[in-house]
Amino acid sequence: MFSSDILEATVTIIPLWDSVAYITMKAVILDGEWDPRPEYECSETEADTHKSNNGSQTWKHPALHIENREKPTPESDEVLVKVRYTGVCGSDISMTHADGDRYMHYSAYVNLPNVIGHEFSGEVVETGEDVQSFSKGDLVTSEVTSYCGRCHMCRNGFNGHCENFEQLGFTIPGAFAEYVAVPEILLWDVSPLEKAYKSKDDILKAAATIEPTTITYNGLFGRAEGIRPGDYYAFHGVGPIGLTGMNVARAAGAGAVIAFEPSDERRDLARELGFEYVFNPVETDPTQAVAQVTDGMGVDVHVETAGAVAQTYPAIDETLAETANVVHISNAGEPASVDLRQYQANAAQVYGAEGHTGDRIFTGVIRLMAAGKLDNLPLVTSIFDLEEADTAIEQASKRVDGKVLIEV
Known part of the structure; x- marks a missing residue:
């Protein structure tokens, strides 16, 4: 104090x-x-x-x-x-x-x-x-x-x-x-x-x-294109932004929400929020976890909220679904190494997302909360x-x- x-x-x-x-x-x-x-x-x-x-x-x-x-x-x-x-x-x-x-x-x-x-x-x-x-x-x-x-x-x-x-x-x-x-x-x-x-x-x-929730909402529905109900999501990093984003994904009709987080406490919190597929990427190979959850189809929407890009992007590259969206939200302290040939082969794309100004972003989050779909x-x-x-x-x-x- x-x-x-x-x-x-x-x-x-x-x-x-x-x-x-x-x-x-x-x-x-x-x-x-x-x-x-x-x-x-x-x-x-x-x-x-x-x-x-x-x-x-x-x-x-x-x-x-x-x-x-x-x-x-x-x-x-x-x-x-x-x-x-x-x-x-x-x-x-x-x-x-x-x-x-x-x-x-x-x-x-x-x-x-x-x-x-x-x-x-x-x-x-x-x-x-x-x-x-x-x-x-x-x-x-x-x-x-x-x-x-x-x-x-x-x-x-x-x-x-x-x-x-x-x-x-x-x-x-x-x-x-x-x-x-x-x-x-x-x-x-x-x-x-x-x-x-x-x-x-x-x-x-x-x-x-609301404000931290709008960060991921903007990334998913303001910046990225073509996200649909039933999509498989993977959140890399389950801090406050990742957790609020997982709530948004579930409210938007995700087919499954996968979380990768090394913190025991935050993994426990994600499970308490009702998320089933929560893994420690240090102990569990993300590639195997994604294959198991998605029956080998891969992740439709990857969300990078960890900032540990040296660890997250190799796993993202290997688990892209066809036409996957990768939404980068974290402020990474280092450049990410991305396998562009893999993105080309999967017709995948990366969207940088920062902020939340305009574009009905706050309106959408407030409505989801008011409807009881996002708590x-x-x-x-x-x-x-x-x-x-x-x-x-x-x-x-x-x-x-x-x-x-x-x-x-």
Whole structure:
């Protein structure tokens, strides 16, 4: 815990010199030292703004602390959300852990200091004057990438690749805090979950798992093509993204869902969720396991969520069904060796999938949850208080849990 940094008051009124007062909130801040590696070529924008395209090349000595900072006031197009639950993502682990040279592990966009956290649920408490779709009391979750709508990429429908993007919890303040201000265009109403969950707490707990679920949903139904009910799936890596993806595959009518995961705890959790074909790839040859489950037909949909591409792709190459789809979701730390001749022979294809912006992705996940076809509550295995955010991240880094949540 941040025992030396925690302030006792949850909400404090601090007088300013002009006798005006403002309200503070608790927030978990990630800070670091801007020190680009000598071999890394910073762009002019990176050098000026410190919004890095690759945190592992620029930000050194990442460190968490908790502080009382001013509660956000929503802009005209923003909504102020009182946070209830925030999930710990693999990116939060990567941003807070460092390599031998003390550079953070996270290899994508980040700007510090910043409030991290992006998988969250909460309740609307205030809206900007131009907000039309939300009102006080609405229960919500959010997308991550804020897009401008004006650049070339946005105007061509690629909002997730906006040239002027910001990312909640990465480059702008996120949800490891009591309140977060979110652009209206990123918010989603989760009130339909009332059909599936009896209590407000369960609704908000489930809603905090929507964002990670959309990652695989986007890969399967936003990026890949031709996936059908009855397809055989194999998930390589059964962490939170893999587990939520397995739930999506089952809800979408999978003929069988096969899981490969070396962690005993996560294999046990997958079985508790009702998945029958769960294997340790270290002890069981994936090729033999797939042949047994599919009667030698192979896997129609491979999903790489492990990042251990040196181990996963040889098994994927050997178990491709005809016209198989391979959906790559993990942030691998090394390049994968792929047997292109095998893909050619099987008329198979690989789809890179990142993010979840637009394309009815959130709508689809929320509808599946509301219909009772996708229940992520059993995935939640650990819950920590906001003041224990560092402990929560360390717990998640052990890679034995389903989903670790922070309760605000």
